[in-house]
Structures are given as structure tokens and as C-alpha cells.
Amino acid sequence: MTDSPFSQADYDAITDAAAHWCMRLHASDCTAQERQAFEQWRDAHPLHAFEYEAMLEIWEVAEDLPRLETVVPITRAKPATPWRTFGIAAAVCALALPLAAYSGWNLGLLPNSYQHFEASNTTRQVTLSDGSQVELNLGTELTFSNYKDQRRVTLDKGEAFFSVSHDTTHPFIVKAADGRIRVTGTKFNVWMYEDQVRVNLIEGSVLVSSNDDLPGDGLRLGPSMQARYKHGDFTPQISQTYANDTSLAWRHGKLVLDDLALSEALPLINRYLENPVMVADNSTGAIRLGGIYNIKELHNLVATLPRVLPVYLTRNKDGNPVLNSIPQQTPKS
Structure with a gap:
């Protein structure tokens, strides 16, 4: 052997x-x-x-790392x-x-610890070098760098739940799309699809900015609050969440769609799909969808949608499935 x-x-x-x-x-x-x-x-x-x-x-x-400005001439006896x-x-x-x-x-330019994590076909729980715990959803990729003045996570794609080790002198910053989330010690969830980001705070407090280039630390969230932003947003949209909020159902392997319009539901579904599903027009996007789904089986959902919704499937030039609403017949008078 x-x-x-x-x-x-x-x-x-x-x-x-x-x-x-x-x-x-x-x-x-x-x-x-x-x-x-x-x-x-x-x-x-x-x-x-x-x-x-x-x-x-x-x-x-x-x-x-800073580049050295001084050039020292070297004389060589023969070519190397x-x-x-x-x-x-x-x-x-x-x-x-x-x-x-x-x-x-x-100088705060180079980390003393660097970690890269991926979760493909199963969720994964990891421990960062600072002691923080992170749970990764399917299809998630992130990196962690520990600098002298801050702890920095870059969420490249996917979704993660953070339990951050408390350190008021060493803030924990998550970079997601154009924005950032700044904390010192708390529990929160970050969902990202393309340029859309949603932050759910469970306990503690966080500062959310929709654009990392804007001055200031952003808007403060308290427990049971949510922030959303996308590319081009000047400030995040803040809302209250409730006891029956299902945003974290993925931690139990589920995606819960609570009678959402397809325009809202598809980004949540597409996060798990290799080929995202599109809608043909606004009227199709307004059709509502509900249900509880296994996140590992969402690739099977697309083919079943025409059975439960008044839609039919086509393909666009890129090969992605497109949902089209079935025209409603006007009753004859």
C-alpha cells in the first residue's frame, strides 16, 4: 500500500x-x-x-509592500x-x-496570517487564526488576512455566517462586492450574489457601507436588522427582521421562499446554480413563488417551475434558462 x-x-x-x-x-x-x-x-x-x-x-x-526607491549599482565581472x-x-x-x-x-501593509477557504458541494465550518468562527454555505469562497491594525475578510462569492472574536482594538472588516461590513465582535450573516449583498445582524452591532471608497464607516445595524446594497448604491437599504425570518435557513440545508416575486426569488436560487435562470419580462418577474427547498437539490427546481407556475421555459443565446409567463386568456363576453 x-x-x-x-x-x-x-x-x-x-x-x-x-x-x-x-x-x-x-x-x-x-x-x-x-x-x-x-x-x-x-x-x-x-x-x-x-x-x-x-x-x-x-x-x-x-x-x-512598499517599494524601495533607492537603487544600488552592482558591477559584475561576467554575465550571470x-x-x-x-x-x-x-x-x-x-x-x-x-x-x-x-x-x-x-506598517500595516502585510498580514502575519493568511487563510483561504472554499465550500463547494457541502457547508463548511472553519476557524480563523484570530479565533473567529465562520460557517460557509455551498459555493462560497473567502480569504482572511490578519493585519496589525485590522482583521480583513474578502468574500469572493457565496454566503457566510460569522461569529467574530471580540477585539475592540483590532476591528474585523468583511469586503463584499463594492461595500464593507465593520465589526469588533458579533454574529452576523453576509449573502452575496453578483453585485447584490445582504447583511443580517444576529447580535452585537456592525457598520455597513455600500461603497468602500466612500468616507465614513457606514450605517450602524442593531440586532434583528438587515442591510442590502448593490453596485451604484450610495447608502445601504436598512430594514427590520422578525422572529420568523428565514434568511439563515441555509445553515440547516434549506432555502425558504415566502411567497416572493420571481424577481426577488431568482437571485436566492441562482446563487446555487451553475447557469442562472432569467425572466423574460417584468410581468414574469412579478409571478410569486413559495416553498421550502433543499439547497443541494436546487438544480432540479428549474425544470419543475412550469408545473407549479404559469410559465414556460426557453433558452437565451448564452444557453441560460428563461422563464416566460403564459398569456392569460381573456374570457369571452
Whole structure:
């Protein structure tokens, strides 16, 4: 019985290769032949692609480091070979990175902890490095970076429920679409689909801004309040939630639609679908839908809608299903 097809040396070699390709692809003199060679290396094994993506995330975080303005001239006796150049670069990085990391941390530019999480076909509960707990819904992806002056989450897609470890001196900020949610310690849920975001506060308080570029910290939510925003909103829309609110039913594997218009229901459904469902016009979007659905089986819902609603299905040019209302016959007089 074999435990793994790779030895530790193999893993180290793949990591080194991923670092090399990350450096070369970001170099201004990277050639088309090199890019083709990289693609062949990346596609040779899934682990190659995985290690490169991990290295790319680290590279992107490091982009926040300040650039040195002083240039020190170096006189070389003879041209360095590519491998010698790479060796020098690796040696310099080995000496400079600890100092850069320390300086970046003190300046609030580089995190001392970085985590990436995904949930595809099942919900997932994770613990962040600060002790906060996060529950991820299906199809959710987020990253966490711990900086000196703040804790930062980027919700790339999906939905997550946060139980944030309390720290008044170290605020917890969630970036979702154009806006942000700022807290110090609380429990809240963030749902995102395309540029639409909905924030539900369970306990504590949060500040919600619809645009991260606007001044100020945004509008304050108290328990049992909800904020919604989308691209272009100057401020979030605030509303009260009630004891029978079903926004968090996903934590029990359910999506509850309480007699919603299709224009409101479809974003909640489409969040789980590979091919989103469209409506043909406003009259179709006004048709109402209710029911309780298993979030893992929502892909089966689309085909059943014509059986329960006065609609029929077509496809648009992109292959997405489109709901069309069936014209109501006018009774003859």
C-alpha cells in the first residue's frame, strides 16, 4: 500500500517550481515560449496548478509592500547564467523577506496570517487564526488576512455566517462586492450574489457601507436588522427582521421562499446554480413563488417551475434558462 505518490523532496521541487514560474510570469522579459512551458508544467499534474495558485495568492498579498526607491549599482565581472541569477534572487529573498515581512507588518501593509477557504458541494465550518468562527454555505469562497491594525475578510462569492472574536482594538472588516461590513465582535450573516449583498445582524452591532471608497464607516445595524446594497448604491437599504425570518435557513440545508416575486426569488436560487435562470419580462418577474427547498437539490427546481407556475421555459443565446409567463386568456363576453 502506498501512502502518497510524492516524496517530501518531490513536494519541495513542485513548490520551488511554482515560485519560479510566479516570478517569471510577472517579469517584464517573460517570453511567449516561457509562458507556453509554464502552461505545460501547470497542466502536467493537478498539484502543479494548486501550488501555483497558492503561490500567486501570496504574491498578490505581497504586492501591498512598499517599494524601495533607492537603487544600488552592482558591477559584475561576467554575465550571470539564468540559474545563477535565480540562485542570487533566491538568496536575496531568503535574507530580505523576514525583514520585509516585519516591516510590512509594522506598517500595516502585510498580514502575519493568511487563510483561504472554499465550500463547494457541502457547508463548511472553519476557524480563523484570530479565533473567529465562520460557517460557509455551498459555493462560497473567502480569504482572511490578519493585519496589525485590522482583521480583513474578502468574500469572493457565496454566503457566510460569522461569529467574530471580540477585539475592540483590532476591528474585523468583511469586503463584499463594492461595500464593507465593520465589526469588533458579533454574529452576523453576509449573502452575496453578483453585485447584490445582504447583511443580517444576529447580535452585537456592525457598520455597513455600500461603497468602500466612500468616507465614513457606514450605517450602524442593531440586532434583528438587515442591510442590502448593490453596485451604484450610495447608502445601504436598512430594514427590520422578525422572529420568523428565514434568511439563515441555509445553515440547516434549506432555502425558504415566502411567497416572493420571481424577481426577488431568482437571485436566492441562482446563487446555487451553475447557469442562472432569467425572466423574460417584468410581468414574469412579478409571478410569486413559495416553498421550502433543499439547497443541494436546487438544480432540479428549474425544470419543475412550469408545473407549479404559469410559465414556460426557453433558452437565451448564452444557453441560460428563461422563464416566460403564459398569456392569460381573456374570457369571452
